[in-house]
Amino acid sequence: MKNNKKKNRKMNLVNVMAVSALLLSIPVSTASAKAIDTVNVVGGKEKLIINFKDDVNEKEKSQIKREGKIKRNLELINAVSMEIDSEKVEQLKKNPNVKSIEPDIKLNIAQSIGYGQEGVNAPESWSSGLTGKGTKVAVIDSGVSTHPDLIVSGGQSFVDYTNSYADDNGHGTHVSGIISAENNDIGVVGVAPDSDIFALKAMDQYGSGYLSDIIEAIDWSVANNMDVINMSLGTTQASSALKSAVNKAYQNGILVVAAAGNESSSVNYPAKYSSVIAVSATDENNKLAYFSNYGQEVEVSAPGTNILSTSSLGDYENMSGTSMATPFVAGQLSLLKELDPTYTAVQLREELHKNVLDLGTAGKDKFYGYGLIQAPVKSVNPEESEVVSTPVTPSNFKATKVTNRYVTLNWDSIDNATYYQVTRDNVVVYKGSNLTFTDTSVSRYKTYLYKIVAGNESGTGDSASITVKTR
Ligand code: CA
Numbered sequence: 001m002k003n004n005k006k007k008n009r010k011m012n013l014v015n016v017m018a019v020s021a022l023l024l025s026i027p028v029s030t031a032s033a034k035a036i037d038t039v040n041v042v043g044g045k046e047k048l049i050i051n052f053k054d055d056v057n058e059k060e061k062s063q064i065k066r067e068g069k070i071k072r073n074l075e076l077i078n079a080v081s082m083e084i085d086s087e088k089v090e091q092l093k094k095n096p097n098v099k100s101i102e103p104d105i106k107l108n109i110a111q112s113i114g115y116g117q118e119g120v121n122a123p124e125s126w127s128s129g130l131t132g133k134g135t136k137v138a139v140i141d142s143g144v145s146t147h148p149d150l151i152v153s154g155g156q157s158f159v160d161y162t163n164s165y166a167d168d169n170g171h172g173t174h175v176s177g178i179i180s181a182e183n184n185d186i187g188v189v190g191v192a193p194d195s196d197i198f199a200l201k202a203m204d205q206y207g208s209g210y211l212s213d214i215i216e217a218i219d220w221s222v223a224n225n226m227d228v229i230n231m232s233l234g235t236t237q238a239s240s241a242l243k244s245a246v247n248k249a250y251q252n253g254i255l256v257v258a259a260a261g262n263e264s265s266s267v268n269y270p271a272k273y274s275s276v277i278a279v280s281a282t283d284e285n286n287k288l289a290y291f292s293n294y295g296q297e298v299e300v301s302a303p304g305t306n307i308l309s310t311s312s313l314g315d316y317e318n319m320s321g322t323s324m325a326t327p328f329v330a331g332q333l334s335l336l337k338e339l340d341p342t343y344t345a346v347q348l349r350e351e352l353h354k355n356v357l358d359l360g361t362a363g364k365d366k367f368y369g370y371g372l373i374q375a376p377v378k379s380v381n382p383e384e385s386e387v388v389s390t391p392v393t394p395s396n397f398k399a400t401k402v403t404n405r406y407v408t409l410n411w412d413s414i415d416n417a418t419y420y421q422v423t424r425d426n427v428v429v430y431k432g433s434n435l436t437f438t439d440t441s442v443s444r445y446k447t448y449l450y451k452i453v454a455g456n457e458s459g460t461g462d463s464a465s466i467t468v469k470t471r
């Protein structure tokens, strides 16, 4: 077995640009505020906060402090935190200089919703009732560790050195949190918090894995009726075996999503194959992340810089990479699947293309694909919702002010339009509901082609265009 495997190519996790372990020191236990009276550990130690009475002097405090090991003097509140033998606690409570004793409990940070979730419209999708419930996502990665903010529905190890799918690298746990961290009161929230994730460990502790193990994990995904396969991994080398495997998965109705890669170069495999949804990464400003690969194969883009998610140590950390963008798309596919459970993989892929914010040049492009994914919103009464016609072409589109530094454009309002989109030489420069836009990114003595379309939920109408020469 081992010798056979040596002949196989190893693939790498599409890494993590800066595993800038900006580790937040978040206590992971749900450390409940147990009443001190219920703690009866014979011979044990307890971490306690002793509150002194107001009129206690330093000498009296010192006597109490000698009863245990001092952690901190809490001068602000006239108290001390200490570790005390359990059997001494009752005695101490009766001490006339002690006002009260309470456990030194652990607190958790409130659940935060990152720019990524905001940027892909996830909170609005959750509010409308979509959470990915009933969808199954296979995470082919370094495994997934036990974490208080994650539920793993199952999985398997495909590496030869362990039968456990626990994560010995950290990558798979982070990816899984982006898809499906629980919507509770701790940590972070995944894009599809109620989707079921399955940990398929095919990558080792160093972030690489054999092609053969990955193919076995794809086979498992087909056999176990997964809806989505997340592969935040890749290689620059083409492989007919890998191509056949992802094709088989797609033919079996599984949406396969993979990272474009982080070399600021062409798209990696398997993302490059047409049966796979290739994902590029955007940053906080909706620009292509500096490291993201790109090319005509890029299908959609998603947030991929400084993404806070679950760590394999049980807390949370920031990571960057197309590895982080890919699970946003896996979550998005879960939401789309939940919205239209009868849709085939091919239909869901079309829905993926439609639910985007167009970035860069108008329409599909090599950096953002169809655009930045936007989580779907379930309408309350789909039967009652009327079919809205697309808006007509904006009239009176003209430049009302032209200087050497800016161009001000105006147009007339259209009744059923919810937004207008202006492009300069086919690059989107404005999208919104105003009836005017001033373009300050122009140079003098240049000729620009401006186009405008009006849009609403049904799409956009035909464009109007003007040519403007700056002074
Ligand atoms: Ca959470």
Ligand code: CA
Pocket: 358, 359, 360, 361, 362, 363, 364, 365, 368, 369, 370, 371
């Ligand atoms: Ca575009």
